[in-house]
Amino acid sequence: MAKKDKSHKKRDGDVQPVVSGADVEQHEAGPRIDAAELATRLNSAAIHLLRRLQREDSRLGLSAARLSALSVLVFGGPKTLGQLADAEAVSPPSMTRLVNAMEAEGLVVREKHATDARSIVIHASPKGEDILVRGRQQRVEALARLLDELPAERVATLDEAASTLEELLRTGTAARPKRARGASSWQSGPPGSESAGGRSAVEAQPVAAAPWGSAPG
Numbered sequence: 001m002a003k004k005d006k007s008h009k010k011r012d013g014d015v016q017p018v019v020s021g022a023d024v025e026q027h028e029a030g031p032r033i034d035a036a037e038l039a040t041r042l043n044s045a046a047i048h049l050l051r052r053l054q055r056e057d058s059r060l061g062l063s064a065a066r067l068s069a070l071s072v073l074v075f076g077g078p079k080t081l082g083q084l085a086d087a088e089a090v091s092p093p094s095m096t097r098l099v100n101a102m103e104a105e106g107l108v109v110r111e112k113h114a115t116d117a118r119s120i121v122i123h124a125s126p127k128g129e130d131i132l133v134r135g136r137q138q139r140v141e142a143l144a145r146l147l148d149e150l151p152a153e154r155v156a157t158l159d160e161a162a163s164t165l166e167e168l169l170r171t172g173t174a175a176r177p178k179r180a181r182g183a184s185s186w187q188s189g190p191p192g193s194e195s196a197g198g199r200s201a202v203e204a205q206p207v208a209a210a211p212w213g214s215a216p217g
Contacts, residue, residue, distance in 0.1 A: 049143075056138040060131055066102055069095075070132045073108065073124035080119055102128070 057067060065088075072079060072087045079087065085095035099122060102108045107128035113119035124132065147155055 053139045053142055056142050057135060059138065060135045062107075062131065062135075065098055066105075066107065067132065067135060069098060069102065070107060070124055070128050073122060074129050074132045078111075078121045078123045080113070080121055084122060107131070 054064075057064065060067065062070075069084060069088055072084060076087070081095055081099060082092060084099070085092045088095065090098075099108060099110075103110065106125055109123050109125050110120050111123060113121050147158070150158075
């Protein structure tokens with residue numbers, strides 16, 4: 001007696017699960033990471049990293065306020081007093097006192113505005129620029145020493161993360177990484193972010209109230 005075929009066959013009208021491209025991509029990328037948790041970790045890591053790098057600042061002999069204001073002028077270009085106060089998120093009277101002290105120390109110079117005779121523009125002096133650039137280099141070297149202790153694959157991961165953060169800060173969104181054929185890890189596009197002076201495209205753009213030396217103020 002022939003056995004009844006108990007195998008399930010597709011019948012007309014059967015509803016098949018719909019799998020979107022996003023579902024497939026999410027499956028390949030692994031479990032979804034909670035954005036709030038990641039943001040908390042990044043915030044904490046950024047604070048601790050900045051504190052560690054600030055240890056290098058004591059060798060420069062300048063206060064954090066002076067270094068921050070210098071970063072605005074060196075990396076962001078000359079500013080009026082009001083623009084400098086806005087960038088540092090302080091009141092104009094407070095910035096006036098700071099600029100007066102910096103001018104007395106030879107860190108900044110004041111010049112008449114090229115097109116507005118009523119305005120005064122503040123520039124970093126050669127002395128101020130030299131101090132700021134030297135301080136930035138000290139920070140970079142300190143961070144490079146930390147990176148040298150990591151294996152190559154983890155350095156590559158940080159390199160990709162840095163590119164993503166630069167793009168996110170520059171545009172407000174980061175392009176979805178694409179997996180190269182046969183690659184075992186997610187790959188981003190070509191860096192192409194370096195500009196003159198060894199600074200990234202993100203660093204070359206003024207960012208109000210940013211920590212000095214990490215991004216222009």
